[in-house]
Amino acid sequence: MALLEVNNVSKVFGGLSAVTNLKMKLGAGELVGLIGPNGAGKTTVFNLLTGVYQTTAGDIVFDGKNIAGKKPSAINQMGIARTFQNIRLFSDLSVLDNVRIAYHSHVAYKLPSAIFRFGSFYAEEEKMKARAIELLKIFHLDGKKDEIAKNLPYGEQRRLEIARALATEPKFLLLDEPAAGMNPQETAELMNLIRWIRDHFELTILLIEHDMSLVMGCCERIYVLEYGRVIAHGDPETVKHNPKVIEAYLGEEVTYA
């Protein structure tokens, strides 16, 4: 059974159809890319998958359940986590707090035990902190756990966003241009890290990327979006040689580079 099924989903903003008749199917453990020129509707797809927007038509089934009408927090608790194209950390809070907040839905003590400090409060807090630090280690951020998020360099903020998303313990991770603004070396490291995360946490990952080398080298399957429609779909080699894709996206990239 597929982990995610997107059935003929459309999203219309006023007169503009940002996503039209989108069909997608992701199996558990896949690492899939979603590419397309600017304004193609990629981020809108993420917003639909995470409940930030409601679909205009069609339905999205995750893990056998329809996510229609569910709040983003409920969808997150079903197992979908994401990062944002424009970083949205809790920028005035510490690195550690950013990650701990994301653990909140898994907190094992109840409110009265927090207020009156009985039961498992202390043990659970310590456990939560230890897990947060463990996650930060993966992203080489444990040394900066007490720093305010907005004071981190850009690349580290991007990594912290991924760490925070993972703290919600998802089954399915959506990354919106995770390498944006990174240099080629950072991008290469991130590529490896993403694969490693997928294997280590046994996740399914859907990745939006503008950087072609990242998508080609990293993803097993790619959807290409243009004007809200899927114009090509398949493994990186097939997609790369699809004339529509070359015209719509790669051509642009090539002249760009």
Place this chain on the structure above:
Amino acid sequence: MKRLLTRQNMIIAAVLLAVYLIVQTLLSVGIISAFYETNLVLGGIGVIMAVSLNLITGFAGQFTLGHAGFMAIGAYFSAVMTVKWGMPFVLALLGGSCLAAVMGFLIGLPTLRLKGDYLAIATLGMGEVIRVVLLNTKYVGGAAGLFGIPRLTNWTWIFVSAVVTVLCIRNLLWSSYGRACISVREDEVAAEIMGVDITRYKVLAFVVGAFFAGLGGGLYAHYYYFLQPGGFGFMKSIEYLVMVVLGGMGSMTGSVMAALALTVINIFLQSYAAIRMILYALLLIVIMIFRPEGLMGSKEFSSAMFSRFERRGDRGSAGGQ
């Protein structure tokens, strides 16, 4: 249990006990006059009101102008419980607080879709509605007021209530639930995406904040013998808001200090009641221009004082950075 008995906590407990005993002694031998006792009571109520308002506005980021409305509910209901139903004081205080909390819940749910200015206006309206309803309720004396309330509030009640309020709200904030509230203030969309049900935590902040505002109201009612709806108007809400803003949105110790400082300042302004509110308004403007983050910003006076098991910069709450 071991974690509660750290050296730090023992010191805090000892200091609190000493403060309590010293003031209690000074009161009983008459060194502290009735006039200053009134100010002790007002200071304690100020602490309760400011800290509970800071939970809603400073930590959860929900700007409200209706805190005096919750106080009014606690004041009136607890007074009704003692005067009309002959209930013991403790139960009356609890009853008033609970009814205020219920109101916080009822008002929280529909208004919490609103943000910023709109929420401020809605809560302002709520406070006025409560006042007008009281004004027109014969059972509680209407405009004339509710009389014959026994004076049950004393230094001991004030002290214990203020300490309990600060402790409960501090413990709430320095936990995962508190961090969830703070994440709502920081970025609602990001909080939702991270699995924090933002409506739930806004309502939580309102309910807990209203509960303690109700407690403040109950203590107030049982110190002044009578209640009038006019005492819980918009200006009262502003008074507590000034304390929160002055102390720093998101600083517990800031609120405590500002509440005490403003109570002392009020002693000197006693004979200039008319210009007091003008001075308050001026003070707000001056803070906004020169130190918009308040005296303490979101820092705490002493991290050692409030961090029970974690070290500086590593506390349960983000509010303490």
